[in-house]
Amino acid sequence: MNSPSIVLYENDAPIYSAHHHVALLIDLVQKKSNNTNTNQKISSHKLLSGTGLFYEDIINGEKNISGEQILRLIKNAQLFDKNNDLSFRWGHTLWPGHYDSFSQLLGNCQNLYQTLQVLSKHRLKLSPLITPIITQDSRYCYIHWRDAIGLGEQRKFVIESWMTGFSALCHARSKQKLPWHFGFSHIKPKYQEQYQVNLGDQLYFDLGIDVMAIDKAYLHQNWQHETTTAYNIALRQCQQNQTNAVTFIEQIFNYIQANIRQSLTLEEVATHFKMSSATFKRKLKKHNCRFQQLQDQTRLSTALYLYQCNGFNNSQVANYLNFNDMPNYRRAFKRWSGRTPNNLKQDLSMSSISLV
Numbered sequence: 001m002n003s004p005s006i007v008l009y010e011n012d013a014p015i016y017s018a019h020h021h022v023a024l025l026i027d028l029v030q031k032k033s034n035n036t037n038t039n040q041k042i043s044s045h046k047l048l049s050g051t052g053l054f055y056e057d058i059i060n061g062e063k064n065i066s067g068e069q070i071l072r073l074i075k076n077a078q079l080f081d082k083n084n085d086l087s088f089r090w091g092h093t094l095w096p097g098h099y100d101s102f103s104q105l106l107g108n109c110q111n112l113y114q115t116l117q118v119l120s121k122h123r124l125k126l127s128p129l130i131t132p133i134i135t136q137d138s139r140y141c142y143i144h145w146r147d148a149i150g151l152g153e154q155r156k157f158v159i160e161s162w163m164t165g166f167s168a169l170c171h172a173r174s175k176q177k178l179p180w181h182f183g184f185s186h187i188k189p190k191y192q193e194q195y196q197v198n199l200g201d202q203l204y205f206d207l208g209i210d211v212m213a214i215d216k217a218y219l220h221q222n223w224q225h226e227t228t229t230a231y232n233i234a235l236r237q238c239q240q241n242q243t244n245a246v247t248f249i250e251q252i253f254n255y256i257q258a259n260i261r262q263s264l265t266l267e268e269v270a271t272h273f274k275m276s277s278a279t280f281k282r283k284l285k286k287h288n289c290r291f292q293q294l295q296d297q298t299r300l301s302t303a304l305y306l307y308q309c310n311g312f313n314n315s316q317v318a319n320y321l322n323f324n325d326m327p328n329y330r331r332a333f334k335r336w337s338g339r340t341p342n343n344l345k346q347d348l349s350m351s352s353i354s355l356v
Helices: 021-035 055-059 067-078 086-094 101-107 112-121 152-174 192-199 228-241 248-258 266-272 277-286 291-309 314-320 326-337 341-347
Strands: 130-136 140-147 181-183 211-215
Touching: 021 055, 021 067, 021 086, 067 152, 086 152, 086 192, 101 112, 101 228, 112 130, 112 140, 112 152, 130 152, 130 291, 140 152, 140 291, 152 192, 152 211, 248 266, 248 291, 266 277, 277 291, 291 314, 291 326, 291 341, 314 326, 314 341, 326 341
Parallel strands: none
Antiparallel strands: 130 140, 140 211, 181 211
């Protein structure tokens, strides 16, 4: 019996609604230019330069665009981000958003747990650029924000937006400032005050992964103003309009994760997806990444999960990831995260909640 064919949605596939997340970013940039004391007004033509889009495509409510086009628009918008606050302001507008029944569903969730389930299940509509991976251990819940389209140079901007957006959504729905802890793959930026204003003080940089963590006690606390009837109506509508589309990057991550205990080669992965090694390399480059990079990110996130959720020690993690000796494992971990396993855990030991 033949296995079903695997459909890989690449970053040039028009599978995202142009009038959703993109429209919010355009409005923010233009609104800020209108509120400044300068005579310069940022036109939609400048923001859409190189995207192949016109402003009419955004507002007609029917145009679909690609991840490639979204990233170009973000790059254009960053040119006008003199205060390094655009990503955070965009984040505050993301959710519940104006994404038809999907926003109605998200905005009527009863608690944090339900919100996470909705965001994950309907990620193509609600979280098109980053895949939320949700895990739990005995005390904490973690959201690992994983690149879904090949963000490249725009990764930090999008991560800032997504973490700000989700924490803001939780604040608005729960009517309290939830005690999130934020871990970032990138180094500490010069504009750290923007992080503190928008996210708080529990910030950890240069971790190799992007993660939010919170005590599980908050998962099932009932939120105010939820409407069960509205939720159920939106749920039915979302189920009717649900798509099972999976991006190229997600497929590669998922395959590496499913075979994490093996030392997969680029050639083996290319063969699995029925393409030559040369074609696979070209597609990875098109998505702003390399095979080793995706494999390293997957191994790092697995290692951190094993440390935190399973209580593994260094030797057990090394064995699980198929390393024959500890020196090789330590060198590999340092390549993934910039630090040895013990150093990373020591750096985070001052936190009231460990991210590893």
